[in-house]
Amino acid sequence: MSLTTRKIVVAAVLAAVSILLGFTRLGYIPVPTVVGSATIMGIPVYIGAVLEGPLVGAVIGLIFGLSSFLGATVPAFKDPLVAVLPRILIGITPYLAYIAVRRWREVYAFGLAGLVGSLSNTVFVVGMIIWRGYYSFEQMLTVIPQAVAEAVLSVVLTVAVCAAWKRIQVGRGRSRISQGR
């Protein structure tokens, strides 16, 4: 795994987005469940994994976990094993999903990566919560609607961002000046 400047910077930038989403209202979509809201802070992790690989995904996941741990108001997330450890893994699973499917249609690979990432996040974190005894399995079943909402959002946003980004990279015959920044 080569360590390029690009990997470092993309990891940093997407981690910054994750931190920002975590500390403002944007990252949370209110859903009436035990843990309060569907979140989109995981999406930078999945996008990082797709665009730059599992190492970058894992690093963004780690920083996402740390910011979740440090900024959490929900008591269960005050446990580093619940907030940080699973999040490292959610940077790797989307990459695996992406490389498995990108041969067919890259867009489907983006979508699957988003889906797998979101489901991994839900499964691993909820698994940790149950294993550490904060809530029971029955109570955790109430987060299923929130998990579904997160999964759908992850797919939509991962596809939207990755497709837009890759096309910009490939270029559509327009110079950077005419893109109007």
Add this chain to the structure above:
Amino acid sequence: MSENFELLRYITIGQYLPRSSPVHRLDPAVKLLAVTALVLTVAFLYSYVGTALMLLLILGLVALAGVPVGFALSGLRPALWFVAALLVLELLFSPGTGLTGGETLLSWGFLHVTAGSLHLTLVSGLRLVEFLLLMSAFTLTTRTSDVTRAVERVLSPLAALRLPTREFALVLTIALRFVPTFALEMEKLMKAQASRGGGLTRASRWNLLQQARARVPLVVPLFLMALRRAEDLVAAMESRCYVPGRPRTMYRRYRLRPADFAALALVLAVCAALLWAPFPA
């Protein structure tokens, strides 16, 4: 318009209160290690006595650092009702098994309060306050640049294992540096959306679909803007001959003093004592 556009208010990372307290004068890497030890101790302390003692200790630290306690806790104010509601919910709806077992104190229909769930709720509330105080004491007494250097120095032994610790410290530096920038960009995007009749104000709070749809035209441009900035930064770094993994020298040197070692030893001893002391559960 009821929407709050001032995102930057919530970003308190990087706030530094220039004072001259003993805590300010400690080496940043020592402070980082001490804070990490304290945070982990708080996370794993469970007894009433231990948690209360820890709270007293942290309050003492905050006073020593010359940080006003009210200011340190101000990060909690916007979320206070939410947190209180969450704790009450946890108190009433815990499963009654595992951590939250024990004798039932109150019972009403399918709501029950057990000794265990009361313990969990109180300790969780205290932990929250302790974390906030610790993080405030740390960030308010240490400049951001010192913090990132401290992370690099603390992780540097791991470099012997061929792990890219300096690069990871750089990732943290760049990420923290960009958070306020992106917050400002986000404000711009939100105002632009709102002025065209879209945005978060129009989505009713509990309608999931509306909330999700309102966020898409905000979040996608945020990502793309972030990635574009990444491209620019990569070009800038490479044009200044940055090569990951090569040895680099730093402008600022840090020297450890006896006071630093003493402070660190004291903190570690206290943490160990609190974790291993046989407090009544």
